[in-house]
Amino acid sequence: MVAKLELVSLSKSYGKIDVIKNLSLEVGAGEFFVVLGPSGTGKSTLLKLIVGIEQPDEGKILIDGKDVTRLPPNKRNLAMVFQNYALYPNLNVYQNIAFPLKMHRRRNIDSKVKKVAQELGIEEILEKRIQQISGGQQQRVALARAIVRNPALFLLDEPLSNLDARVRYSARSELKKIQEELDETFLFVTHDQKEAEALGDRVGVLHSGSFEQVAPYRELYENPGTQWIGDFVGDFPMNFIKNIGFRPEWTSIGDSGEHEIMVDTSESIGGIFFIHGTLKDGTSLILKSLRRYDVGDSVRFSVTRSRTFSEAP
Amino acid sequence: MVSEYNNPRTRYYIYAVAVFVSFFVLLPIYILVIISFAPSSQTIDIYYPYLIPTKLTLVNFINSFRGVGTLLEAAFFKSLETAFIVAALAILLGFHAAFGLNRLPLRVNSTLIGILFFSTMIPSITIAIPISVTFLKAGLYDTSVGLALAQELVVLPLTVFILMGTLDSIPKQLEQQSRVDGASFFQTLYLVIFPLAVPGIVSAFLLSWLMSWDEFTFAALISPVHPTLPFLIYLYASSRGGSILTGASFALLVTIPVIVLTIILSKFIKGGYLTSGITG
Amino acid sequence: MILPAVIYVTYLAFYPAIEAVYGSFQTIRGTYTVYNYQFVFGTFGRIEFPALHLSIPTPIYNTFVITLTALVLQFSLALIIASLLSKPFKGRAAFSALFLIPFGVATVVTGLIFHNMFSTYGGYANSFLRAIGLRPINWTGSYWTSTIVLILADAWKNTPIVTLILLAGMTSISPDIYSQSMVDGAGVFQRFFRITLPNLKGFIVIALMIRGISEFNIFAMALLVYPYQLLTTMTYALYDTVNAHPSYAAGSILLAFVLIFAVIIMTYRGRYRGV
Structure with missing residues (x-):
């Protein structure tokens, strides 16, 4: 049961603080949508509004065209995976997965639980207690619990951030595969750009309560809509000389270059160097380079590609 | 260190x-x-x-039971019954109150906690007399239920504080998850929250039970005709002569199991429980 | 969800309390009077303080003396035991179970035991005094010895609960602070007065509140081992289901004292928090 999600002019404030400000969004059926944002930008509040744990002050939430704004969470037919998975510690793996089916009074609970367990490769641990299984397994159990009742919409709140680095990469690609196989609508919240890049069909960048830009990650990187996006998206912030923005790799270093910087530091990432330097007027820049420079060296470069922003930095 | x-x-x-x-x-x-x-x-x-x-x-014991065995038995069961009603009611009322208090805005919540805390300050003996007069009319005088209802006053605020601490330590996300999984509010409360609060509930239950088992003032004023154990022991202890031996034998019988229980459960009886609700 | 509990305590605690205060100003025929109070104050004598031009009704005086001495004794003992329990030593687990034993002994049982320990005839305290060659004492015969017996019995039963609260406070102090202060050259006593006590303040106030109110209400123990009148035992002595009004008056006086005590402690707590 695949559904689209529409948020219409949502607002929510706590006391005097406006956490969500006039936020609108449409997520298409079967889309993997990523909400990206630094902490404190209202990501978790947005999720709580969609789930129904919190009520918006203004605006509407529609799932498949149906207004669910005032419905309690258990009437919205959506599934959620929390950052810490929120597995019921007093139930075993099997009972955890069966819980939503029981609550919805579904039939054939046993066969449904076993089927989803097999799909996710956790049929061996069904009788184990939650405390006995690894972080990666916990994540799968949480996912199984979400999938099993075939909801209209999946919400995932940083579900990969509790895994250690190695498991995280495999879990990430697996998650993408699962979503494609299910062909369901996923709304995935994260502060990790790599996850946004790897997973999202489209990425919405949340900034002080509303979306600064909604686009595929590549587009955000190559063609940021605002300076803030340019600054936020990417391993390194975009360089700015006045209102002209360019990425560290959109440059060529050579004696004939039009600009000159003094090198402050250089860091090496996988054999490629990123040179942190300062222009004469004090502007800090980062350049990508194939060779190393020492502190105090002067480097000339030209900008090969850029994007001009209307407002001044 | x-x-x-x-x-x-x-x-x-x-x-x-x-x-x-x-x-x-x-x-x-x-x-x-x-x-x-x-x-x-x-x-x-x-x-x-x-x-x-x-x-x-063993002569003292044998004599005690020969003389007043049935009286002791009656008092024992009255104490037992009263303590179980008190503890069960404390959990029933306390669990819901604690859950609600944890979720209310701070200002309302501190007013209500204030009311609960204030009620514990009212001396038992001051209110025991009006209560006994009321209970006489209501037919609750000298009954286990009546006594339990009065003793509940001493126990309930403490139970609420203990359970507030326990419920506070259960991650909110589990509750939210359960709602998303389709459980209604009360299903969440009884199927998810309650099982997770069991350790705190056990300690609140035991403390309530012990406090009722020990309670004297209300017992003396509300149930003097068919006494509970503490009041029965008092009746023997306060008279001189041979009956003090009966009192001592009863006292020992009452005390040994409770001491054993206290030691076994000492990990549940923590000062932190008493202070968590108040310091918060 | 909170309402049942709140309605419960309101109906069974506040309403009877108001009833008691109201009834204390009434005669049995329902007319208003202050006679109940005169009767209460007149029945059990007064203690005179000629130097201060003061005379205090005996039960009130006794209640004060008992409350203050009992609190001082219990807090001193509890501080010692709690600081012991906050240190690691072999056998601490056994000791921490053992010191809790009185907590599980019913108040009335404690009273019974102490009544026997200190009775003139068949009393163990005098047996012991004689065994070490001292003269026996008529414990229940004089005011001060009776007081000592009562506060000892009360301390035996109730020190564990004070200890638990203070211990919770002590374990909440980070060991790093102690290490730091030792490095900074603070000795045992400086550490106690400069670190332990100030950090315990909040916990002491809570324990003082809990215990102080219970001391004002000390009842079963006093009935058993204390031959003089306290506010509680006086209320009980005046209790009569036919004419409850004098006991209402006694109960109201007790209520007033407890509330004044609570307000003083709360004020102190508020001030301490504000600093």
Whole structure:
């Protein structure tokens, strides 16, 4: 049961603080949508509004065209995976997965639980207690619990951030595969750009309560809509000389270059160097380079590609 | 830890104090035991009783039960019944109140906590008399249920504080997850929250139970005709002569299981429970 | 969800309390009077303080003396035991179970035991005094010895609960602070007065509140081992289901004292928090 999600002019404030400000969004059926944002930008509040744990002050939430704004969470037919998975510690793996089916009074609970367990490769641990299984397994159990009742919409709140680095990469690609196989609508919240890049069909960048830009990650990187996006998206912030923005790799270093910087530091990432330097007027820049420079060296470069922003930095 | 504990002199102090305190803790228990088990000619029937009796006997126990066994039995079951009603009611009312209090805005919540806390300050004896007069009219006077309803006042605020601490330690996400999984509010409360709160519920139940088992003031004023154990023991202890032996035997019978229970469950009885609700 | 509990305590605690205060100003025929109070104050004598031009009704005086001495004794003992329990030593687990024993002994049982320990005839305290060659004492015969017996019995039963609260406070102090202060050259006593006590303040206030109110309400123990009148035992002595009004008056006086005590403690707590 695949559904689209529409948020219409949502607002929510706590006391005097406006956490969500006039936020609108449409997520298409079967889309993997990523909400990206630094902490404190209202990501978790947005999720709580969609789930129904919190009520918006203004605006509407529609799932498949149906207004669910005032419905309690258990009437919205959506599934959620929390950052810490929120597995019921007093139930075993099997009972955890069966819980939503029981609550919805579904039939054939046993066969449904076993089927989803097999799909996710956790049929061996069904009788184990939650405390006995690894972080990666916990994540799968949480996912199984979400999938099993075939909801209209999946919400995932940083579900990969509790895994250690190695498991995280495999879990990430697996998650993408699962979503494609299910062909369901996923709304995935994260502060990790790599996850946004790897997973999202489209990425919405949340900034002080509303979306600064909604686009595929590549587009955000190559063609940021605002300076803030340019600054936020990417391993390194975009360089700015006045209102002209360019990425560290959109440059060529050579004696004939039009600009000159003094090198402050250089860091090496996988054999490629990123040179942190300062222009004469004090502007800090980062350049990508194939060779190393020492502190105090002067480097000339030209900008090969850029994007001009209307407002001044 | 960097400390002075390696210093042997400090260690001597620690052990000296520990032994001293243990001695005084155990001394009254020892005296209760010898009054119960030594012949009265070595305990209460002489001016200077033997500090260490030379003879032990079961005569006191046998006499006590022969004389008033049924009275003791009635009091025992009355105490038991009352304590169970008190503890069960404390959990029933306390669990819901604590859940609600944890979720209310701070200002409302502190007012309500204030009311609960304030109610514990009202002296039992002050309200026991009006309550007993009311209960006389309502037919609750001298009943287990009536007594339990009164004792609940002493127990309930403490139960609420303990359970607030327990419920606070359960991650909110589990509750939210359960709602998303389709559970209604009350299903969440009873199927998810309640099982997770079991450790706190057990300790609240036991404390309520113990407090009721020990409660004297309401028992004396609301149920004097068919007394509970504490009041029965008082009736024997306050009269001189042979019946003090009966009182002591009863007291020992009542005390031993509770001491054992207290020691076994000592990990549940923590000062933090008392303070968590108040300091918060 | 909170309402049942709140309605419960309101109906069974506040309403009877108001009833007691109201009833204390009434005669049995329902007319208003202050006679109940005169009767209460007149029945059990007064203690005179000629130097202060003051005379205090005996039960009130006794209640004060008992409350203050009992609190001082229990807090001193509890501080010692709690600081012991906050240190690691071999056998601590056994000791921490053992010191809790009185907590599980019913108040009335404690009273019974102490009644026997200190009775003139068949009393163990005198047996012990004689064994070490001292003269026996008529414990229940004089005011001060009776007081000592009562506060000892009360301390035996109730020190564990004070200890638990203070211990919770002590374990909440980070060991790093102690290590730091030792490095900074603070000795045992400086550490106690400069670190332990100030950090315990909040916990002491809570324990003082809990215990102080219970001391004002000390009842079963007093009935058993204390031959003089306290506010509680006086209320009980005046209790009569036919004419409850004098006991209402006694109960109201007790209520007033407890509330004044609570307000003083709360004020102190508020001030301490504000600093």
